[in-house]
Amino acid sequence: MFDVAIIGAGVVGCAVAYELSQYELRVALIEKxxxxxMGASRANTAIIHGGYDPEPHTMMGKLNVEGMHRCFELCEELDVEHKKTGSWxxxxxxxxxxxxxxxxxxxxxxxxxxxDILEGDVVRLQEPNLSDEIVAALWVPESGVLNPWEFALAMAEVAVRNGVIFMPNTDVRDLSWREDHYEMGARVVCSGDETTIRxxxxxxxxGVESDRIHNMVAPPAFEIVPTRGEYYILDGTAAGHVxxxxxxxxPTRAGKGxxxxxxxxxxxxxxxNAEVIDDRTDTSVTRSALLDIADKARRVVPDLDLRTSIRNFAGVxxxxxxxxxxxxxxxTNFIDLAAIKSPGLTCAPAIARVARKMLxxxxxxxxxxxxxxGGRRVIRFKEIPxxxxxAFVRAHPLYGRVICRCETITEGExxxxxxxxxxxxxxxxxxxxxxxGMGRCQGGFCGPRVLEIIARESGRDPLCIEEDGCGSFMLIGETKDPTCREI
Ligand SMILES: Cc1cc2nc3c(=O)[nH]c(=O)nc-3n(C[C@H](O)[C@H](O)[C@H](O)COP(=O)(O)OP(=O)(O)OC[C@H]3O[C@@H](n4cnc5c(N)ncnc54)[C@H](O)[C@@H]3O)c2cc1C
Incomplete structure (x- = not known):
């Protein structure tokens, strides 16, 4: 029996797990x-928002600035890649x-x-590529960017180190209160087995499923309106300074733009962009959205070269x-941290503190x-002077083998x-x-080597290594590994 079960290991669930791991509690972090x-926390703009956008009376307005400060502190404590860039x-x-x-x-x-609000000409001294048509801009010095999935992962790693049980591939299907505890029926994704968690x-x-989980124990109070946002990633080396x-x-009523x-x-x-969709899992990228994004972005930076795009992706x-x-x-004993839209990445650490107080x-x-x-340190070879x-490679030979040539990532990492x-x-x-695989070739060169290393280090059959989610196998062939099943 767990004291607390967190359904969903996005940035919010991971932040709550991190917060609760500091107390003598038995905690489960359940993820399908x-x-x-793997949800919105993996596909977003990765901005630590400054806090001017949400209205003050909202939870978003109340938590944004605290969340922003806590994001920067946690990035330092947990060695998560981040930059205080400021925003306009x-x-x-x-x-x-x-x-x-x-x-x-x-x-x-x-x-x-x-x-501060600055005149267009003053802004262009800082950002020379901005359009001459811009008449003024609001400067927000405290905002920045981070690595969103590393942020969630770092908090989850510390939580697990301190006793939180991470349960991946576990899809909660029903939830019912039994006198003094909840019983959760879950399906083990890929194997199809059933399990019960108390x-x-x-x-x-x-995340996008939070209304459905809410409706398992309480009358409907809100409905998720899944809204897809699509992106270009431009290769920094090719694009030059943008x-x-x-x-x-x-911003408009449709969002931050x-x-x-x-x-x-x-x-x-x-x-x-922002497009309301029916299928909450639909992260496809569409031509019409990309053309619309291109038009809007070129209004701000007229010379933006979208031919330097190395990938498109979407989040919901x-x-x-x-x-x-x-x-x-x-x-009873059920807390919703639901409908966490933007700036949810920024607010996650503050939301976790609210959750702890509610518990x-x-x-x-x-x-x-x-x-x-607590704490966490990561060796990044390219950051070593x-x-x-x-000398470092002599002591640690695996760091002398570069696997990802675009990003200079070594086997040691x-x-x-x-x-x-x-x-x-x-x-x-x-x-x-x-x-x-983050760079220009997007894994075309290093993917097979990464697959070999995963297989070698985990002792699994290479045929069973997936590219991403369950069943996304890279290789085709007969395997004797019983854990390697198609969905
Ligand atoms: C396009 C876009 C841009 C954004 N840009 C920013 C930004 O720049 N800055 C910012 O602060 N915020 C931004 N956000 C918002 C931010 O990404 C989200 O608010 C935040 O990631 C939400 O985290 P979450 O943990 O609530 O949800 P998620 O990350 O979606 O996590 C929910 C998890 O629950 C799991 N789950 C669902 N159902 C079940 C079940 N039945 N059983 C087990 N597990 C389940 C899912 O698999 C998922 O992993 C953006 C969002 C999007 C989509």
Whole structure:
């Protein structure tokens, strides 16, 4: 019997697991996919939002600035790649200049510091590629970018190190209260087996599925309106200098608009659009959306060269009929951290603290774990100074074998990722941890070598190694491994 079961290992579930791992509690982190951060937390703009955008009376407005500060602190503590870039919101006319003023006032009410509105010519001194038509911009110095999946993973790794049980491939199908605990029926994805999990308290962090989980124990209170956002990734080497900071257009009711943003890997993200879709799992990329994004982005940076695109992808937002984060105690010992749309990545650590306080109010004893082991360090070969590399490789020969040539990722980094608290099980799992396949060739060269290393280090048949989710095998052939099943 667990004290707390968290349904969903996106950034919110991982942040809650991290927070609760600091207390003497038996905690399960349940995820239907084969890894953490497989939903919205893996496909987003990766921005640590400054906090001027949400209205002050909303949960988003209340949690944004605290979440932003906590994101930067956690990135330092857990060695997660991040950059404080600052961001601009640009105005093309006098009406939009009024919007900037409103955002500035809203930002101050939310606790943002250092906001300023600058004239177009002054902005172009900082960002020379911005359009001459931009008349003014709001400067938000405290925002930045991070590696979103590493952020979620790092929190989950520390949680697991401190006793949290991570249960991947476990799809919660039903949930019922039995006098003093919940009983959850789950299907083990891929094998098709059924399992039952028992917990005294349940936290719903199921992203786009969070309304369905809520409806298992409480009357409907909100409905998820899945809203897809598509992107280009531009190769930083080919694109040259585009922007130094994140650049937003003026927000509208449809959202924050098409953004041009530097990534922590030296590339650029261009997107997203916002399209309401029926299928919550539909992350396909469409020609019409990409053309629309291109038009909007070129209005901001007229010379943007989209031929330098190395990949397109899409993520699905948990927008909802409620309009705000749905953070409520909705039934006995049941907490919803639901409908966590943007800026949910930024707010996740603050949401986790709210969840901990709500659990306290439910009467759960919170005793600090005496031997809690926090912190995390990652060796990134390309960050080792040139003059130290030879000695490092002599001591650690696996770091002398470059597997991903585009991003200079070595075998040592892949093997280290395989030995962490939550080892990757797929080629994309290694990509999310070590950064292989992130560059120009998108894994075309290193993919087969990564597959070999996963098979060797995990002792699995290469035929059973997946590219990403369950059943996405890279090789075809007969295998005797009984765990290797098609879905
Ligand atoms: C296009 C886009 C751009 C965004 N940009 C930003 C940004 O720049 N900055 C920012 O702060 N925020 C941004 N966001 C918002 C942010 O990404 C999300 O708010 C955040 O990732 C939500 O995290 P989550 O853990 O609630 O959901 P998710 O990451 O979706 O995690 C939910 C998890 O629950 C699992 N699950 C679902 N049902 C079950 C079940 N029955 N059993 C077991 N597991 C289950 C899913 O598999 C999933 O892994 C963006 C979102 C999108 C889509």
């Amino acid at each position: 996919e084969n890894d953490v951060a 919101v640009v105005a093309f006319d006098e009406e939009q200049r009024v919007t900037l003023q409103m955002l500035l006032v809203q930002g101050i009410a939310n606790g943002c510091e250092g906001l 917990a005294r308290h349940v936290i719903n962090a199921a 922007v130094r900071s994140v650049v937003f257009p003026c 098409v953004t041009i943003s530097p990534t922590i890997h030296g590339d650029y993200l261009v997107g997203p 937002r948990s927008n909802s009929t409620y309009g705000d984060f749905f953070i409520e105690k909705s039934a 306290c109010e439910e009467g759960i004893p919170m005793e600090r774990r005496v031997l809690w082991r 040139e003059e130290e590399r030879a 892949i093997v280290a990722a395989m030995k962490r608290e939550i080892p990757p099980v797929s080629i994309d799992g290694v990509k999310r941890r070590a950064g292989t």
